[in-house]
Amino acid sequence: MQIKNICCIGAGYVGGPTMAVIALKCPDIKVTVVDLNAARIAAWNGPLENLPIYEPGLAEVVEKARGRNLFFSTEVDKAIDEAEMIFMAVNTPTKTEGEGAGMAADLRYVEACAKNIASVSKTDKIVIEKSTLPVRTAEKIKEILDSEGSGVHFEILSNPEFLAEGTAIQDLFKSDRVLIGGDETKSGQKAVQALVDIYANWIPKEKILTTNVWSSELAKLASNAMLAQRISSINSLSALCEKTGADIEELSKAIGMDHRIGSKFLKASVGFGGSCFQKDVLNLVYLCRHYGLEEVADYWHQVIKINDYQKDRFAQKIIDHFGGDLTGKKIAILGWAFKANTNDSRESPAIYVAEKLFKAGAFLEIYDPMVSKESIFRDIDFYWEASGTEDLKSRISVLYPVNELDLSNDATAILTECEAFKSLDFSNTIVFDGRGILSSSIYSIGKG
DSSP states (O other): OOOEEEEEOOOTHHHHHHHHHHHHOOOOOOEEEEOOOOOHHHHHOGGGGGGOOOOTTHHHHHHBTTTTTTEEEEOOHHHHHHEEEEEEEOOOOOOSOOOOOOSSSSSSHHHHHHHHHHHHHSSSSEEEEEEETTHHHHHHHHHHHHHSSSSEEEEEEEEOOOOTTTSSHHHHOSSSOOOOOOOOOHHHHHHHHHHEEEETSSSOGGGEEOOOOHHHHHHHHHHHHHHHHHHHHHHHHHHHHHHTTOHHHHHHHHHTTTTTTTTTOOOOOOOOOOOSSOOOOOOOOHHHHHHHOOOHHHHHHHHHHHHHHHHHHHHHHHHHHHHOOOOOOOEEOOSSSSSTTOOOOOOOOHHHHHHHHHHHEEEEEEOOSSHHHHHHHHHHHHSSOOOOOOTTTTTTEEEESSSGGGGSEEEEOSOOOOGGGGSSTTTSSSEEEEESSSSSSOEEEEEO
């Protein structure tokens, strides 16, 4: 099956970079990324320095492919109609109400997307799950497409993304593996091969793994759960190190040298953040409970609890240092994104640490070289619990550029591992180093 037109529904962190690389590597295929958010599409079509997503190398890829065979549009129906292959890369947040609230994935956008595809399609389509979805979602998508379509044949594939923010372009160029799940039927395997042929333009075939749909869907949740578990495991040990006098950096190095374990994701920190880990672990917990696997669910839920514990105890350490009351204290928050080299602050530990310090009475000065003032205040409105803090903006300043930062505050908390922070002068402030930028122990306190 020769694919000439690809449509991707969703121009976010997954759809934008993934389709840009596919377009770059497959110049004979027209790739159209569509989204109902007109401002986001305008940004993708605007100046390269103002793309809606920051990823090292992304602007260069977009520059080469945009206007050649890569297009960004709000004309969703037109792109669906023209495409032989459709990627679904819409948001799948955690449910906030109904059955599974707080853990299960909210599939309303996926279901709406499937209904739109069904209503528009006049020819056979390959529909690909690119969003992170719970196992057996393909069954629901297939049901919607078949019941609401007009006799068109749809093949559903699962092709989960394994991108790490900050290295997404390199992850796409040199993937550890590309996972494609499809039906065992003749038409299902034909669809799988069509997607294999696209990735084979730059990915070695031995790194393209084909499975059934259910294994592919579950692999993404399981992979993120395993990675999140490693972070929570090492963070739980950092608390023990403080009590015993052991050094968490030395412990991490010793553990990581065991080839059976390896060194990745064994760096102690304030906790993990981002759009995937918490959402996917909670989704896994929900699935385990749904199938009556309470002990398995409790095990994975503990990963989230340790992550919350780590954020809480970091903030509490600052509060305790000042005798339990931060009233009138001015504290600089360095870093708002959940990690370096991204402007993504979803579920960032900084949001939760800042909230606890603010509620303890602190004045906060927040600085992140990548995250805008508007985004930071949106995060505060979205994530902070309602507390009647009418003096919000009177006690919170968002600084930009860096020369606005006053490092003679009562304390400075480093919450993102930005390289630029290493060159700052901390000689006139107390540093709480939550990312190990300046000190060998992430919780050591002292003058810079």
